[in-house]
Amino acid sequence: MLPRSSRNEIVGTMADGALKIKLTSAPVDNKANESLIELLSEHFQVAKNKINIVRGGTSKNKVIEIEM
Secondary structure (H helix, E strand, C coil), X not given: CECCCCCCEEEEECCCCCEEEECXXXXXXXXXXXXXXXXXXXXXXXXXXXXXXXXXXXXXXCEEEECC
């Protein structure tokens, strides 16, 4: 996850299979995590409450769980 970028977007997939994501929000007051959940919700077409940050809530590298 790359906060403070010019736009919210999924850039691509890393060599290890992780998604590389850019967000406009700064990592302050949980705003970047909220933006991440909103972007993933739109991309995977699931409700925001089905997306959970399992690990890395304060890190750029996160483990996300998505209930389908």
